[in-house]
Amino acid sequence: MLYLLLAVPVITAVLCFLPMRASAVEKINIWGALLTGCTAIYCIFQALVSGSAAVKSSFLVLDALSSVFVFIIGVVGTICCLYAVSYLRRDQERGELEQRRTGIFFGLLHLFLASMYLAVLADNLGVMWVAIEATTIVSALLVGFYGHKESLEAAWKYIIICTVGIAFAMLGIIFTYYAVRGISGGEEISLSWRLLFSMAGQIDPSLMKLAFIFVLVGYGTKAGLFPLHTWLPDAHSQAPSPVSALLSGVLLNCAVYAIIRFHLLTVKSVGGNFSAKLLIIFGLLSMVGSLPFILVQKDIKRLLAYSSVEHIGIIVLGVGIGGVLGYTGALLHLINHALGKSVLFLSAGTLTQKYNSKLIPKMKGIGQLLPITSTVFMASLLAIGGAPPFGLFISELNVASGGFAYVGKSVGFIFLMVIAIVFAGLIYFAGKMYFSNLPKRFIQGERFSFNHVLILLPLCLLIMQGIYMPDAFQSLIGKVVNYLIVGGI
Numbered sequence: 001m002l003y004l005l006l007a008v009p010v011i012t013a014v015l016c017f018l019p020m021r022a023s024a025v026e027k028i029n030i031w032g033a034l035l036t037g038c039t040a041i042y043c044i045f046q047a048l049v050s051g052s053a054a055v056k057s058s059f060l061v062l063d064a065l066s067s068v069f070v071f072i073i074g075v076v077g078t079i080c081c082l083y084a085v086s087y088l089r090r091d092q093e094r095g096e097l098e099q100r101r102t103g104i105f106f107g108l109l110h111l112f113l114a115s116m117y118l119a120v121l122a123d124n125l126g127v128m129w130v131a132i133e134a135t136t137i138v139s140a141l142l143v144g145f146y147g148h149k150e151s152l153e154a155a156w157k158y159i160i161i162c163t164v165g166i167a168f169a170m171l172g173i174i175f176t177y178y179a180v181r182g183i184s185g186g187e188e189i190s191l192s193w194r195l196l197f198s199m200a201g202q203i204d205p206s207l208m209k210l211a212f213i214f215v216l217v218g219y220g221t222k223a224g225l226f227p228l229h230t231w232l233p234d235a236h237s238q239a240p241s242p243v244s245a246l247l248s249g250v251l252l253n254c255a256v257y258a259i260i261r262f263h264l265l266t267v268k269s270v271g272g273n274f275s276a277k278l279l280i281i282f283g284l285l286s287m288v289g290s291l292p293f294i295l296v297q298k299d300i301k302r303l304l305a306y307s308s309v310e311h312i313g314i315i316v317l318g319v320g321i322g323g324v325l326g327y328t329g330a331l332l333h334l335i336n337h338a339l340g341k342s343v344l345f346l347s348a349g350t351l352t353q354k355y356n357s358k359l360i361p362k363m364k365g366i367g368q369l370l371p372i373t374s375t376v377f378m379a380s381l382l383a384i385g386g387a388p389p390f391g392l393f394i395s396e397l398n399v400a401s402g403g404f405a406y407v408g409k410s411v412g413f414i415f416l417m418v419i420a421i422v423f424a425g426l427i428y429f430a431g432k433m434y435f436s437n438l439p440k441r442f443i444q445g446e447r448f449s450f451n452h453v454l455i456l457l458p459l460c461l462l463i464m465q466g467i468y469m470p471d472a473f474q475s476l477i478g479k480v481v482n483y484l485i486v487g488g489i
Contacts, residue, residue, distance in 0.1 A: 016107035033081035040074030165221025172215030179207035200268035223255035226289030236305035241349020279320030286313025329398030339458035365438025391465030
């Protein structure tokens with residue numbers, strides 16, 4: 001089934017690239033997205049609910065940790081593929097996109113999904129590195145898809161910065177390989193995660209520390225950690241909104257996945273303090289560093305992009321804090337941020353199409369123009385700000401509690417201050433957009449459509465997590481947390 005999870009989006013992409021009518025391509029995209037999403041959920045069910053520790057094949061493995069990421073890619077990826085159908089139709093009506101290019105867009109979108117699935121399923125450091133590099137190439141084509149000067153500049157900046165970053169990650173992998181080869185007496189070994197974790201206790205700590213620093217800088221660039229985040233606001237703001245949702249909600253998490261794997265390996269090799277301290281430092285830096293950019297933004301998509309820098313900081317901080325509270329907070333935040341940010345980017349895309357602008361000062365009276373979309377947007381903004389009763393309140397509470405309990409009052413205090421200031425900033429922007437008067441040239445009102453169902457679904461999941469978390473879900477999160485605490489495979 002794991003190979004099928006990779007094969008379905010690749011086959012869908014190939015079919016989308018074939019010359020055919022846009023309506024036929026849309027159907028292929030819809031059925032391919034649904035089939036991929038169902039396959040992902042079935043694989044997770046096999047790995048977690050059935051009680052087996054992991055689903056394995058020769059080169060792929062789906063264990064407790066990767067199940068979380070496959071779930072995120074499956075849910076957010078399916079929603080974005082379905083939402084993109086009407087999004088592209090509106091862009092065709094506005095003259096932004098030629099109908100004949102619809103197939104190329106959906107083909108690249110499914111290749112993007114396939115590369116992200118491979119990144120979190122590969123049982124090999126080298127294959128994972130190749131998959132993450134592949135996500136850069138495919139998503140860069142999507143960022144510059146419309147061919148505007150700004151989008152092409154953003155795509156090139158994205159490729160150059162992330163390629164430099166990924167080169168650092170390659171050096172980290174080479175150091176890891178060199179350290180492990182020293183143990184095996186020079187014999188050829190594979191870079192299988194399972195093999196590396198079984199030998200972790202014998203790896204040279206000095207080499208492993210060096211490897212982790214390079215990996216953190218390399219994959220941290222891809223994850224958008226401050227101050228390595230410079231590609232992120234441009235790429236997220238210039239990409240079509242369904243792509244922005246995938247970049248922010250899913251792609252950043254794939255790089256975080258690689259960092260978590262190396263963190264677990266480093267902890268087994270050199271002890272818990274070294275990599276944990278680095279993660280705490282980078283986590284706090286990302287939160288504090290993104291703060292001024294969030295407060296002065298005028299572009300709605302750049303605002304959401306800088307918000308992602310802050311939230312990736314929260315996730316990395318939670319992983320660095322560790323323990324039950326830190327890991328639980330980080331895992332829940334991974335899921336919650338992906339759900340909330342995807343809704344925000346998708347609804348922001350509809351708003352920008354309607355106003356023909358991404359500037360916040362021009363988006364006046366969104367509550368009157370698009371009452372359903374804007375209400376979902378407002379609720380998602382509150383959710384991403386960490387307001388109760390949404391799930392992000394619970395995950396941030398866990399990280400804050402972990403900071404106070406395991407690290408020190410200063411970490412918990414800085415965390416809470418940043419969260420409070422960002423929340424106030426988001427409320428200020430949302431209030432200006434929602435409650436201001438609508439310019440007379442717009443016609444008020446919108447009909448309820450299938451796209452509203454797509455953006456309401458993740459929002460309902462966020463509310464459900466904040467009000468009542470089912471025992472089965474708590475049990476699954478508990479399994480993953482235990483997996484992280486004992487040190488992975």
